[in-house]
Amino acid sequence: DAGITQxxxxxxxxxxxxVTLRCHQTENxxxxxxxxQDPGHGLRLxxxxxxxxxxxxxxxxxxxxxxxxxxxxFLLTLESATSSQTSxxxxxxxxxxxxxxxxxxGPGTRLTVT
Amino acid sequence: AQSVTQLGSHVSVSEGALVLLRCxxxxxxxxxxxxxxxxxxxxxxxxxxxxxxxTLVKGINGFEAExxxxxxxxxxxxxxxxxxxxxxxxxxxSANFGNEKLTFGTGTRLTIIP
Numbered sequence: 001d002a003g004i005t006q007x008x009x010x011x012x013x014x015x016x017x018x019v020t021l022r023c024h025q026t027e028n029x030x031x032x033x034x035x036x037q038d039p040g041h042g043l044r045l046x047x048x049x050x051x052x053x054x055x056x057x058x059x060x061x062x063x064x065x066x067x068x069x070x071x072x073x074f075l076l077t078l079e080s081a082t083s084s085q086t087s088x089x090x091x092x093x094x095x096x097x098x099x100x101x102x103x104x105x106g107p108g109t110r111l112t113v114t
Numbered sequence: 115a116q117s118v119t120q121l122g123s124h125v126s127v128s129e130g131a132l133v134l135l136r137c138x139x140x141x142x143x144x145x146x147x148x149x150x151x152x153x154x155x156x157x158x159x160x161x162x163x164x165x166x167x168x169t170l171v172k173g174i175n176g177f178e179a180e181x182x183x184x185x186x187x188x189x190x191x192x193x194x195x196x197x198x199x200x201x202x203x204x205x206x207x208s209a210n211f212g213n214e215k216l217t218f219g220t221g222t223r224l225t226i227i228p
Contacts (some may be wrong), residue, residue, distance in 0.1 A: 031214055040123070042204060042220040043158070050214065058215075065168055094214060101208040102145050103216055105157035 003027045004106035006091050009071045019078040021109050023091030025071075031094035032057075032074040032104060034066060036087040047055065049074055079114045116141045116207040118221035128227045133177075133192040135222050136203035140186065147188040148206040148216065149179055154178045158204060164188060175199070 003026035013019050023032060031050055033044040045058030047066040055066050063085060065077045078085055088110050091101040101105075121136040139145055143170045150158040153174055162173025169181045175198075190203060205219040 033215075040220060043218040044214060048215065092158075101214060101216065102148055102160055102163055104160065105150075107157045108155075 004091060004093060004104065006089075007017040009107065012114060013081050014024055015109060016080050019081050019111065019113075021076040021089055021091075021111070023074040023076070023106060025074075025093050027093075028071055029093040029096060030071075032068065033092040033094070034064075034074065034076045035090045035092065036060065036085075037090060037108075038087050039054060045087075046076065049082045076113075081111075082104050083113050085111065086113045087111060116145060116209060116217045117215055118205050118207050118219035120203075120205050123220065123223055124223045124225065126225040126227055127195045129197055131207065132195050133190070133195045133199065134185050135190040135203050135205075136188065137179075137219060137226065138186050138187045138189060139205070139207045141207055143209045145180075145216065146208045147178070147181060148205045148208075149173065149188075149190050150218075151175075152202045152204065152221075154201075161190070161203075187223060195224075196228050197226050197228065200224055 005024045007022045024091040034046040044060045046064050049055045049068045067075045088108050090108045091106040095102050117140045119138045148163045149161040151161050152158045152171045164171050164181045172178045177192045202221050202223045204221045206216045208216050
């Protein structure tokens with residue numbers, strides 16, 4: 001258990017509304033990641049963070065922004081949600097001492113945009 | 115750049131039979147390789163990892179995988195399938211240095227036939 005929680009766990013929202021998903025970790029990990037999971041696509045990286053206020057884009061970053069103002073929280077924002085952003089979103093952290101880039105995942109947030 | 119191909123989006127095996135899930139990778143540098151398992155409505159759980167220490171890697175729940183550089187493969191096996199093995203399995207790759215990101219395959223859904 002890597003001490004990762006995500007909130008909310010489920011959300012239904014309307015097209016055009018802003019949405020923020022929260023990832024919280026309790027073990028002071030430096031690296032945090034946001035993925036989306038869609039059938040036939042596996043997991044695709046949206047954004048990641050390598051420290052407070054240090055973030056970078058992944059392969060599917062369009063339409064998403066992130067913020068990390070403190071080590072334990074990594075927020076994913078959909079500025080204006082679209083139906084194509086209906087997905088399951090996972091947060092992950094990278095293991096630290098003795099790790100080889102493996103990542104540990106939160107339970108996920110199921111987002112439906114109507 | 116790294117990439118992963120998982121052959122077969124769905125695999126069905128009888129209870130007690132051999133499980134073989136295929137993963138081929140592409141990497142311009144020596145890779146780290148991982149297998150993750152996802153049970154319904156849960157996040158991904160690390161099954162095992164290859165970090166160049168040994169080509170045959172043993173993981174949790176009786177699974178193992180063999181790294182074959184000549185075949186660029188990292189197939190996952192289990193000698194005898196159990197009903198509880200029904201899940202989706204993901205292969206992932208990372209460069210062994212200078213790259214903090216994982217690239218995932220599209221996943222293989224394993225069904226166990228009683």
